[in-house]
Amino acid sequence: MAQAVRTGYAQPHEKEYFRKDGSRLPVIVGLAMFEASSKEGVAFVLDLTERKQAEEKIRESERRYREVQTELAHANRVATMGQLVASIAHEVNQPIAAAILNANAALRWLNIQPPEIEEVRKVLGSLIMDANRAADVLGRIRRHIRKAPPQKGAVDISAAIREMIEFTRGQIMKSGALIRTQLKDGLPFIEGDRVELQQVLLNLIMNALEAMNGVSEGERQLHISALLNDAGCVLVSVSDSGPGFASENTEQIFASFYTTKPTGLGMGLSICRSIIEAHGGHLWASVNRPRGATVQFTLPVEHH
Ligand SMILES: Nc1ncnc2c1ncn2[C@@H]1O[C@H](COP(=O)(O)OP(=O)(O)O)[C@@H](O)[C@H]1O
Numbered sequence: 001m002a003q004a005v006r007t008g009y010a011q012p013h014e015k016e017y018f019r020k021d022g023s024r025l026p027v028i029v030g031l032a033m034f035e036a037s038s039k040e041g042v043a044f045v046l047d048l049t050e051r052k053q054a055e056e057k058i059r060e061s062e063r064r065y066r067e068v069q070t071e072l073a074h075a076n077r078v079a080t081m082g083q084l085v086a087s088i089a090h091e092v093n094q095p096i097a098a099a100i101l102n103a104n105a106a107l108r109w110l111n112i113q114p115p116e117i118e119e120v121r122k123v124l125g126s127l128i129m130d131a132n133r134a135a136d137v138l139g140r141i142r143r144h145i146r147k148a149p150p151q152k153g154a155v156d157i158s159a160a161i162r163e164m165i166e167f168t169r170g171q172i173m174k175s176g177a178l179i180r181t182q183l184k185d186g187l188p189f190i191e192g193d194r195v196e197l198q199q200v201l202l203n204l205i206m207n208a209l210e211a212m213n214g215v216s217e218g219e220r221q222l223h224i225s226a227l228l229n230d231a232g233c234v235l236v237s238v239s240d241s242g243p244g245f246a247s248e249n250t251e252q253i254f255a256s257f258y259t260t261k262p263t264g265l266g267m268g269l270s271i272c273r274s275i276i277e278a279h280g281g282h283l284w285a286s287v288n289r290p291r292g293a294t295v296q297f298t299l300p301v302e303h304h
């Protein structure tokens with residue numbers, strides 16, 4: 001009222017009242033005088049109950065949608081990790097075996113007369129590094145199957161790619177594929193969630209390896225590159241020399257539950273695309289000449 005008397009107008013604002021039964025009544029209240037400092041005008045009080053309920057419904061379905069997305073992404077991560085278990089077990093086993101060798105060496109240096117303390121110190125140092133290596137592998141696995149909301153930060157995409165290649169090295173070796181990388185030095189950082197982006201890389205690498213199962217050994221090539229494109233975005237591409245896509249329509253592979261594999265989930269690429277788009281980028285597929293598939297994505301670089 002005071003504002004309206006002064007200026008002839010009161011900014012409409014939302015308010016809540018209680019009904020007699022204690023329930024809330026959301027309203028919007030506005031007031032305008034016919035002239036400033038005059039005593040006549042119009043006021044309105046609009047019941048917002050229906051609009052608020054509609055808004056709440058939208059929020060609820062959006063929340064549910066995000067929840068389902070997170071659950072599917074998690075299921076996909078767990079499924080992918082399951083495929084990697086054998087090679088990861090190998091990766092953890094190596095440093096553990098090395099740690100045992102170093103512990104035995106320490107015992108031998110202690111058992112001779114007089115004990116070689118300096119040597120013991122050295123092998124214990126190596127043993128700590130071995131144990132840390134094993135712990136790192138397990139830490140990486142935990143980060144990758146965690147079910148947590150994304151955490152944004154500056155991501156060095158080349159380092160992220162190198163780590164995923166390490167992660168899948170056992171699988172790459174087992175598949176007999178030759179890996180070639182072309183990672184431009186000094187690429188600008190990306191603003192995003194490193195684990196999610198690595199999840200995308202992991203999916204693309206696993207798809208490429210699975211696709212190449214069908215071609216004869218010696219012709220299995222995996223090519224991963226990262227560079228800055230003309231638009232100033234980071235462009236990451238994963239190419240293989242497999243049979244290419246089953247259908248002419250490459251968009252089809254991004255549909256949820258589309259799979260040509262007997263035990264496929266068909267969620268990988270659809271999740272990859274939603275992750276990349278949530279980072280402001282694009283993900284698409286194309287056919288390789290003379291054969292094979294390329295799946296690539298762009299990501300806008302971080303601005304300060
Ligand atoms: N590198 C590739 N080469 C050929 N086909 C591919 C490749 N990547 C994906 N596809 C096709 O896209 C489908 C969907 O992939 P994805 O969403 O990762 O699910 P899944 O791997 O569980 O089948 C695959 O089943 C396959 O037919």
Ligand SMILES: [Mg+2]
Pocket residue numbers: 203206207268269
């Ligand atoms: Mg897949």
